[in-house]
Amino acid sequence: MSTTAELLKQASDLFPDEVVTQAHVRHFDLPLGAGRFALITLDNGLDHTKPTTFGPASLANLDAAIDQVEKEAADGEIVGVGITGKPFIFAVGADLKGVELLKEHEHAHAIGKGGHDVFKRLSKLAVPTFAYYNGAAMGGGVEVGLHCTYRTVSTAVPAFSLPEVFLGLVPGWGGCTLLPNLIGADKAVTVIIENSLNQNRQLKGKQVYELGIADALFEGADFLEQSLVWTASVLKGEVTVERSAVDRGEAWDQAVQRGRAIADAKVHGAAPAAYRALDIIAAAKSGDLQAGFDAEDEALADLIMSGELRAGLYAFNLVQKRGKRPAGAPDKNLARPVTKVGVVGAGLMASQLALLFVRRLEVPVVLTDIDQERIDKGVAYVHTEIDKLLGKGRIGQDKANRLKALVSGVLDKAEGFADADFVIEAVFEEMGVKQQVFAQVEAVAPEHAILATNTSSLSVTEMASKLKHPERVVGFHFFNPVAVLPLLEVVRGEKTDDASLATAFAVAKKLKKTAVLVKDAPAFVVNRILTRFMGEIQNVIDEGTPVEVAEKAVEPLGLPMSPLVLLELVGPAIGLHVSETLNKAFPDRFTVSPNLKAVVEAGKRGFYVYDSGKPELDPEVAALLKQGDTVLTEDQVRARVLDAVAQEIGLMLDEGVVAEPQDIDLCLITGAGWPFHLGGITPYLDREGISERVNGKRFLPAGVASVPA
Numbered sequence: 001m002s003t004t005a006e007l008l009k010q011a012s013d014l015f016p017d018e019v020v021t022q023a024h025v026r027h028f029d030l031p032l033g034a035g036r037f038a039l040i041t042l043d044n045g046l047d048h049t050k051p052t053t054f055g056p057a058s059l060a061n062l063d064a065a066i067d068q069v070e071k072e073a074a075d076g077e078i079v080g081v082g083i084t085g086k087p088f089i090f091a092v093g094a095d096l097k098g099v100e101l102l103k104e105h106e107h108a109h110a111i112g113k114g115g116h117d118v119f120k121r122l123s124k125l126a127v128p129t130f131a132y133y134n135g136a137a138m139g140g141g142v143e144v145g146l147h148c149t150y151r152t153v154s155t156a157v158p159a160f161s162l163p164e165v166f167l168g169l170v171p172g173w174g175g176c177t178l179l180p181n182l183i184g185a186d187k188a189v190t191v192i193i194e195n196s197l198n199q200n201r202q203l204k205g206k207q208v209y210e211l212g213i214a215d216a217l218f219e220g221a222d223f224l225e226q227s228l229v230w231t232a233s234v235l236k237g238e239v240t241v242e243r244s245a246v247d248r249g250e251a252w253d254q255a256v257q258r259g260r261a262i263a264d265a266k267v268h269g270a271a272p273a274a275y276r277a278l279d280i281i282a283a284a285k286s287g288d289l290q291a292g293f294d295a296e297d298e299a300l301a302d303l304i305m306s307g308e309l310r311a312g313l314y315a316f317n318l319v320q321k322r323g324k325r326p327a328g329a330p331d332k333n334l335a336r337p338v339t340k341v342g343v344v345g346a347g348l349m350a351s352q353l354a355l356l357f358v359r360r361l362e363v364p365v366v367l368t369d370i371d372q373e374r375i376d377k378g379v380a381y382v383h384t385e386i387d388k389l390l391g392k393g394r395i396g397q398d399k400a401n402r403l404k405a406l407v408s409g410v411l412d413k414a415e416g417f418a419d420a421d422f423v424i425e426a427v428f429e430e431m432g433v434k435q436q437v438f439a440q441v442e443a444v445a446p447e448h449a450i451l452a453t454n455t456s457s458l459s460v461t462e463m464a465s466k467l468k469h470p471e472r473v474v475g476f477h478f479f480n481p482v483a484v485l486p487l488l489e490v491v492r493g494e495k496t497d498d499a500s501l502a503t504a505f506a507v508a509k510k511l512k513k514t515a516v517l518v519k520d521a522p523a524f525v526v527n528r529i530l531t532r533f534m535g536e537i538q539n540v541i542d543e544g545t546p547v548e549v550a551e552k553a554v555e556p557l558g559l560p561m562s563p564l565v566l567l568e569l570v571g572p573a574i575g576l577h578v579s580e581t582l583n584k585a586f587p588d589r590f591t592v593s594p595n596l597k598a599v600v601e602a603g604k605r606g607f608y609v610y611d612s613g614k615p616e617l618d619p620e621v622a623a624l625l626k627q628g629d630t631v632l633t634e635d636q637v638r639a640r641v642l643d644a645v646a647q648e649i650g651l652m653l654d655e656g657v658v659a660e661p662q663d664i665d666l667c668l669i670t671g672a673g674w675p676f677h678l679g680g681i682t683p684y685l686d687r688e689g690i691s692e693r694v695n696g697k698r699f700l701p702a703g704v705a706s707v708p709a
Contacts, residue, residue: 005060005063008056008057008059008060008063008114008118009056009060010107010110012055012056012057012060014056014098014101014102014107015055015056015057015095015097015098015101017097017098018055018056018057018058018095018097018098019044019046019050019053019055019095020044020055020057020058020061021042021043021044021052021053021054021055021058021061021062021091022042022043022044022045022061023040023041023042023058023061023062023064023065024040024041024043024065025038025039025040025065025068025069026038026039026041027039027078030079030080030228030231030232030235031228031229031232032229032232032233032236032238034079034231034232034233034235034236035078035079035080035235036077036078036079037078037079037080037081037082037228037231038068038069038072038078038080038081038082039081039082039083039084040062040065040066040069040081040082040083040084041083041084041085041086042062042083042084042085042086042090042091043085043086044058044086048086048087048088048089048135051089051091051092051136052085052086052089052090052091052092052141053091053092053093053094053095053096053140054091054093054094054095054115054140054141054144055094055095055098056098056111056114058095059114059115059118062118062144063117063118063121066118066121066122066125069081069125070121070125070126073125073126073127074126078127079127079235080127080128080129080130080231080235081122081125081127081128081129081130082129082130082131082132082227082228082231083122083129083130083131083132083144083145083148084131084132084133084134084224085134085135085137085141086135087134087135088134088135088136089135089136090132090133090134090135090136090137090141090145090157091137091138091140091141091144092136092137092138092139092141093138093139093140093141093142093143093163093164094111094115094139094140094173096167096313096316099111099304099309099313100310100313101708102304102305103707103708105301105302105305106301108300108301108304108305109297109298109300109301111300111301111304112172112173112296112297112298112300112301113297115140115143115172115173116173116174116293116296116297119140119143119144119147119173119174120147120174120293122144122147122148123147123148123149128149128150128234128235129147129148129149129150130148130149130150130151130152130227130231131144131145131146131148131150131151131152132151132152132223132224132227133145133151133152133153133154133157133160133205133208133214134154134157134223134224135154135156135157135158136157136158136159136160137157137159137160138159138160138161138162138163139161139162139163139164139171139173139175140173142160142161142162142171142175142213143162143171143173143174143175143178144173146174146175146178146179146182146213147174147178150215150231150234150241151213151214151215152214152215152216152217152218152223152226152227152230152231153205153208153209153213153214153216153217153218154205154217154218154219154220154223155204155205155206155217155218155219155220156205156219156220156223157203157204157205157208158202158204159202159203159204160202160203160204160205160207160208160213161191161195161196161200161201161202161203162175162179162191162192162195162196163196163200164192164196164273164277165192165193165196165197165273165274165277166196166197166199166200166312166676166677167273167309167312167313167316167676167677168271168273168303168306168308168309168310168311168312168313168677169273169300169303169304169309169312170273170276170277170280170296170299170300170303171192171277171296172296172297172299172300173296174292174293174296175192175296176188176192176277176280176281176284176292176295176296176299177280177284177289177292177293177295177296178289178292179191179192179213180246180252180255180281180284180285181246181284181287181289182212182213182243182246183211183212183213183244183246184212184244184246184247184251184252184255185246185247185251185252185255185256185281185284185285186251186254186255186258187211187212188255188281189255189256189258189259189262189278189281190211191203191211191213192259192277192281193259193262193263193274193277193278194259194262196274197262197263197266197267197274205217205220212243212244215241215243216230218230248285248287252282252285253282253285255281256278256281256282259274259277259278259281260275260278262274263275263278266558267558267675267677268555268556268557268558269556270555270556270557270558270675270677270678271308271558271675271677271678272303272306272308273303273308273309273677276299276302276303277299279295279299280292280295280296280299283295305707306707307683307687307705307706307707308677308678310679310683310705310706310707311677311678311679311680311683311684311687311705311706312676312677312679313705314665314679314680314683314704314705315665315669315676315677315678315679315680316676318662318665318666318669318680319514319666319669319670322662322663322666323486323514323666323670326490326505326515326516326517327516327517327658327659327660327662327663328517328659329490329501329502329505329515329517330498330499330501330502330505331498331502332502332505332506333502334498334499334502334503335499335502335503335505335506336421336448336450336499336502336503337421338361338363338421338422338450338503338506338507339363339364339421340363340364340365340366340419340420340421340422341354341357341358341361341363341364341365341366341420341421341422341423341424342365342366342367342368342413342416342417342420342422342423342424342441342445342449343357343365343366343367343368343423343424343425343426344368344369344413344423344424344425344426344427344437344441345367345368345369345378345425345426345427346367346368346369346374346375346377346378346379346409347369347374347378347426348381349426349454349478349480349482350367350369350378350426350427351367351377351378351381351382352478352480352481352482352483353424353426353454353478353482354367354378354382354407355381355382355385355386355482355483356482356483356511357511358382358403358406358407359386359389359403360510360511360512361507361510361511362402362403362406363406364406364407364408365382365406365407365408366407366408366409366410366416366417366420367379367407367408367409367410367416368409368410368411368412368413368416368417369409369411371411372411375409375410375411376409378409379407379408379409382404382407383404383407386400386403386404387400413440413441413444414443414444417441417444417445417449418444418445418446419446420445420446420449421446421448421449421450422449422450422452422503422507423441423445423449423450423451423452424452424453424454424476425437425438425441425451425452425453425454426454429455429456429457429458429574429577431458431459431462431463434453434455434458434463435462435463435465435466438451438453438463438464438466438467438473439466439467442467442468442469447469448472449472450472450474450500450503450504450507451464451467451472451473451474452473452474452475452476452504453473453474453475453476453477454476454477454478455475455477456477456523456524456527456574456578457522457523457524457527457577457578457581457582458581459493459520459522460473460474460475460491460492460493460496460520461493461494461495461520463493464493464495464496470493470495470496471495471496471497471500472496472497472500473493473495473496473500474490474491474492474493474496474500474501474504475489475490475491475492475493475518475520475524476488476490476491476504476508477489477490477491477518477524478513479526479671479672480569480570485670485671485673486512486513486514486670486671487513487514487516487526487666487667487670487671488508488511488513488514488515488516489516489518489524489525489526489667489671490504490505490508490515490516490517490518491518491519491520491524492517492518492519492520493520494520501517505517514666514670516658516663516666516667517658517659517663518657518658518667519655519656519657519658521652521655521657522581522582522585522586523578523581523582524657525652525657525658525663525664525667525668525671526667526668526671526672527578528582528648528652528657529645529648529649529652529664529668529681530566530672531575531578531579531582531590532582532589532590532644532645532648533563533641533644533645534563534566534567534575534579535579535590535591535593535644536640536641536644536645537550537551537554537563537564537637537641538591538593538595538596539591539593540630540632540637540640540641541593541595541625541627542593542594542595542626542627542628543627543628543630543632544627544628544629544630544631545630545631545632545637546631547564547607547617547625548617549631549632549633549634549637550563550637551563551564552634553634553635553637553638553641554637554638554641556638557675557678557684558675558677558678559673559674559675560673560675561673562615564606564607564608564615565606565608565615567606567607568605568606568607568608571605572596572599572600572604572605572606573600575596576592576593576596576597576600579591579592579593579596580592589644589647589648594626595624595625595626595627598624598625598626599621599624602620602621602624604618604620604621604624606618607621608621642685642688642690643690643693643694645681645685646685646690646691646693646694646695647694647695649661649664649681649682649685649699650691650694650695650699652664653699661682661699661700662700664680664681664682665679665680665681665682665683666680668680668681679705682699682700682705683699683700683704683705683706685699686698686699686700686705686706687706
């Protein structure tokens with residue numbers, strides 16, 4: 001058997017670029033005369049923007065620190081050991097950069113076992129151990145504390161989670177086993193499964209304490225001092241830590257069942273991580289910790305060597321890295337300042353945009369529309385939303401007053417836009433209307449002002465074609481709901497100049513949006529792919545496949561909602577309009593469904609009614625449907641839909657709609673909620689062999705979003 005040190009040495013050879021975390025040990029006398037204490041501080045020597053992680057060399061450093069304090073404890077030189085982090089950061093888990101490099105199951109197993117072997121030493125010392133969660137703690141950062149006897153947490157902790165299932169892993173250094181044994185299975189399922197699958201929802205310090213993960217909660221300003229006073233009181237017997245008894249009966253089994261229902265609803269069996277985590281939680285009911293740790297090692301090794309994890313890490317890196325440095329964006333120094341924003345329109349979309357601009361840019365925002373009543377309604381919407389933020393405590397009264405004062409509305413565009421630097425239109429999706437609006441804005445806005453369009457499918461080049469200065473027109477396509485979906489498709493028209501484009505990207509960054517540069521092509525990226533996807537679903541329904549079979553066929557993709565529920569969210573009329581736009585551009589591939597047309601003409605908001613609480617085909621819609629007699633199976637529907645999507649993406653890349661397949665995935669993840677665990681769409685199509693079958697080649701090289709050969 002390899003020793004822990006040997007395991008970690010082998011693993012560190014595989015992680016050449018690890019940012020190594022040191023484990024500094026210092027000694028001092030505790031308050032209240034409680035005795036000599038050893039404190040281990042985890043620190044990678046960088047500021048809080050580079051959080052502390054655990055790669056093999058970092059684990060080896062912690063192992064060496066524990067060697068030291070273990071001897072001191074055995075010799076009676078210390079009364080306790082604490083572990084904490086650098087300012088603002090406790091530790092954020094395993095070094096995932098290295099995980100992507102692993103090619104062998106045994107190396108993956110060594111990472112799991114190495115972490116366990118180091119962390120569990122904290123529970124075996126001759127003195128009590130204390131974890132002081134002083135800042136952000138995730139994954140292995142949370143788990144190292146679970147191996148300690150006691151835990152305190154700071155009210156200032158902004159983010160605390162076990163996010164592994166979100167990425168395609170399990171909490172594999174004790175999380176699946178220790179957490180349910182500490183706080184009960186139901187709360188553990190919330191942290192490990194539910195929060196993870198809800199876009200990696202984070203806990204704040206107070207919630208960590210309320211869940212029972214931490215034994216004490218202290219203010220951030222003097223957190224460590226207060227924790228040490230509390231530690232002294234515990235060691236002297238003046239404070240007794242009481243924890244709720246864990247229910248190991250039926251409640252445990254019900255919690256695991258609840259977890260399975262959440263996993264089914266979110267990933268539909270399409271990703272294994274949640275189910276592996278739940279199996280370990282179920283087995284942890286026995287209280288046999290070592291058996292749990294062994295199961296975590298196995299699960300971790302299997303999942304590290306899976307395509308899903310590589311796809312999850314690929315998606316994570318897209319959002320964290322590529323999303324922050326858009327491919328093809330011009331030099332940011334060309335961007336012009338934006339000190340006032342104009343919004344043409346005051347409907348729901350325009351009002352959402354006005355709210356976003358005023359919140360993020362904190363500059364005057366002026367709305368215009370065709371009558372005063374609409375304008376007043378739009379301004380009132382923004383004011384009401386600001387009041388809601390105030391009510392939730394997300395902004396203070398002064399800021400609410402200031403933001404509300406910055407939003408106004410006028411009928412006269414000349415009055416509203418004469419000094420605007422950036423004007424965005426959100427009016428009816430019709431070329432003539434948009435050209436007319438831009439002509440009016442160009443006549444009154446300053447020469448340097450950017451003219452942006454929120455069009456979802458129309459040509460930006462054509463929209464700008466009748467202007468004196470088409471070079472300042474840029475597509476700025478948001479996704480609904482604006483406050484929730486991060487994607488912003490920034491569209492370069494044929495005449496758009498670099499300064500206008502750079503300004504658009506600078507504004508997108510201030511709006512905290514994920515901006516992707518897109519060529520001016522019909523429906524851009526997300527709507528083009530989704531329309532092809534939805535079009536094939538509608539085609540098979542029109543030809544005779546029952547609605548429920550067509551819907552169920554794509555469940556294995558683990559999409560956030562079924563195609564027809566998505567259509568309802570988008571609005572059937574908008575879906576029809578985009579399909580008509582694309583049918584004009586590409587009549588051989590994009591159809592206009594007569595059934596969808598009939599649904600829109602009947603004024604229906606979607607295909608379903610929700611009388612029983614779950615979606616059921618609306619009898620009135622069922623009566624409208626005219627179907628053929630070609631009935632496909634779920635497998636046949638899925639193959640046809642995915643073949644169509646693979647073909648469309650191949651054509652888009654050939655046309656240069658975006659720079660690379662990575663941008664397609666980034667758009668679908670951030671603009672359409674495409675599952676993280678699939679890595680977007682192209683890794684899935686590669687993994688299933690669809691890309692090669694349809695296009696004769698993979699979208700991504702082997703080893704990108706997949707296990708290296």
